Amino acid sequence: MAEPLKIALAGLGTVGVGVIRLIEANAALIARRAGRPLQVTVVSARDRNKPRGVDLSGYAWEDDMVILGERDDVDVVVEMVGGSDGPALALARTTIEAGKGLVTANKAMIAHHGLELAAKAEDKHVALKFEAAVAGGIPVIKALREGTAANQIERVYGILNGTCNYILTVMEDSGRDFADVLTEAQAKGYAEADPAFDIEGTDAAHKLSILAAIAFGSKVDFARVETSGITRLRAADIAQAAALGYVIRLIGMADTGGGLFQRVQPHLVHCDHPLAHVDGATNAVVAEGNFSGRLLFQGAGAGDGPTASAVVADLIDIARGELGAAFSVPVSELEDLPPAATGHRLGRAYLRFMVADRPGVLAEITAALRDAGVSIESLIQKGRAGDAEGGGSEVMVAMVTHEGPESAVSEAIRLLDGSASLSEPPLVLHILDN
Numbered sequence: 001m002a003e004p005l006k007i008a009l010a011g012l013g014t015v016g017v018g019v020i021r022l023i024e025a026n027a028a029l030i031a032r033r034a035g036r037p038l039q040v041t042v043v044s045a046r047d048r049n050k051p052r053g054v055d056l057s058g059y060a061w062e063d064d065m066v067i068l069g070e071r072d073d074v075d076v077v078v079e080m081v082g083g084s085d086g087p088a089l090a091l092a093r094t095t096i097e098a099g100k101g102l103v104t105a106n107k108a109m110i111a112h113h114g115l116e117l118a119a120k121a122e123d124k125h126v127a128l129k130f131e132a133a134v135a136g137g138i139p140v141i142k143a144l145r146e147g148t149a150a151n152q153i154e155r156v157y158g159i160l161n162g163t164c165n166y167i168l169t170v171m172e173d174s175g176r177d178f179a180d181v182l183t184e185a186q187a188k189g190y191a192e193a194d195p196a197f198d199i200e201g202t203d204a205a206h207k208l209s210i211l212a213a214i215a216f217g218s219k220v221d222f223a224r225v226e227t228s229g230i231t232r233l234r235a236a237d238i239a240q241a242a243a244l245g246y247v248i249r250l251i252g253m254a255d256t257g258g259g260l261f262q263r264v265q266p267h268l269v270h271c272d273h274p275l276a277h278v279d280g281a282t283n284a285v286v287a288e289g290n291f292s293g294r295l296l297f298q299g300a301g302a303g304d305g306p307t308a309s310a311v312v313a314d315l316i317d318i319a320r321g322e323l324g325a326a327f328s329v330p331v332s333e334l335e336d337l338p339p340a341a342t343g344h345r346l347g348r349a350y351l352r353f354m355v356a357d358r359p360g361v362l363a364e365i366t367a368a369l370r371d372a373g374v375s376i377e378s379l380i381q382k383g384r385a386g387d388a389e390g391g392g393s394e395v396m397v398a399m400v401t402h403e404g405p406e407s408a409v410s411e412a413i414r415l416l417d418g419s420a421s422l423s424e425p426p427l428v429l430h431i432l433d434n
């Protein structure tokens with residue numbers, strides 16, 4: 001059999017150890033499919049003496065992981081450290097500069113520096129691969145780069161953060177509020193001790209910006225992803241959505257209508273839509289091609305096994321000599337799409353207002369909506385928030401609009417800005433019907 005592909009592994013946490021386990025467990029099968037064995041030669045992490053549940057005695061240890069790519073016993077570096085900058089980025093740069101391939105699961109780094117790294121990799125004729133960076137074990141990057149390569153992708157969207165999806169489905173099943181469920185998710189290991197990246201939508205935005213670049217052949221533009229997370233959702237929003245036949249899911253959505261549109265936001269998703277049935281920590285991506293039609297990819301978005309599966313698939317590609325452009329076309333050919341203006345986008349929206357419990361408030365809200373040209377399809381509830389939220393003189397007013405331009409809803413919200421009747425800014429969620 002041909003020479004092994006010699007691998008340096010930086011980071012021995014959840015995913016790094018998963019990669020070692022997978023390469024060891026499926027060694028023979030992988031070698032057959034790759035045409036040669038995958039051999040980890042050297043590993044690195046912060047603490048050499050930390051027990052990791054795998055035997056590392058057969059691998060060399062490197063204290064300074066940044067120089068892994070410069071070693072003679074390394075053909076490709078697997079970066080499983082994390083963080084958009086810092087040591088992960090330094091390692092990526094030195095590895096590619098040294099003419100070695102790089103495999104990473106680091107969505108933050110690819111969202112921020114992917115173009116620079118891809119350009120450098122093209123320059124050096126080495127691979128840059130990051131299947132595990134988007135939707136963990138789901139091979140969606142490969143599907144977009146290869147399986148749907150003949151299509152114009154018109155829209156790509158999905159559930160890209162398992163932590164948020166887990167929290168939302170527990171809120172749905174239990175009727176409990178966000179903060180309560182988050183605490184439990186942290187205790188069970190479904191949410192990080194610092195959950196900000198997940199619950200504020202940043203992690204999903206990293207992944208969406210990568211997916212959009214691959215789907216549309218455009219430059220990664222993370223900075224312009226319109227992002228809001230799930231922190232403002234109340235149990236009552238989920239109950240109202242359910243009464244209307246919807247569930248609430250954090251959806252990342254991108255298309256190229258009038259420029260590059262990229263949004264991460266909780267949406268009301270109609271129960272008939274396949275994404276409405278994606279529960280718990282699962283991820284799912286929908287891609288709509290002009291010839292393929294709607295494709296749905298679903299599976300585990302995180303975890304040691306699924307993520308390692310995606311990492312090792314990238315290594316097998318490299319072992320076979322399949323380099324490919326990181327973002328499906330060479331960096332110099334990626335389009336520089338301007339951000340889409342969203343005002344003209346048509347859709348229905350769920351609007352929720354927390355208001356003072358006194359006469360005239362509902363009239364003030366409906367007047368603002370009327371003046372902005374927003375037509376109300378249904379006023380769902382005017383009930384005491386105290387019933388669900390623990391007392392007080394606040395009530396919740398929730399409604400669904402008829403289809404109309406987003407600019408009209410924005411104008412209504414602007415007209416209500418500063419109103420003494422509102423106890424917090426209105427919540428606007430878009431509706432995904434099909």
Ligand SMILES: NC(=O)c1ccc[n+]([C@@H]2O[C@H](COP(=O)([O-])OP(=O)(O)OC[C@H]3O[C@@H](n4cnc5c(N)ncnc54)[C@H](OP(=O)(O)O)[C@@H]3O)[C@@H](O)[C@H]2O)c1
Pocket residue numbers: 010011012013014015016044045046047048050065079080081082083087105106107108132133136301302303304307
């Ligand atoms: N976990 C998942 O399910 C998942 C899914 C998809 C993508 N990812 C991505 O995969 C990457 C790794 O995630 P993970 O969950 O495996 O992380 P993790 O469990 O926190 O492991 C990180 C590893 O990096 C090492 N490390 C951190 N800082 C370092 C430094 N300055 N120098 C050397 N080593 C350093 C740590 O060393 P010590 O162990 O010695 O402290 C640890 O072994 C991240 O980019 C993450 O976003 C993770």
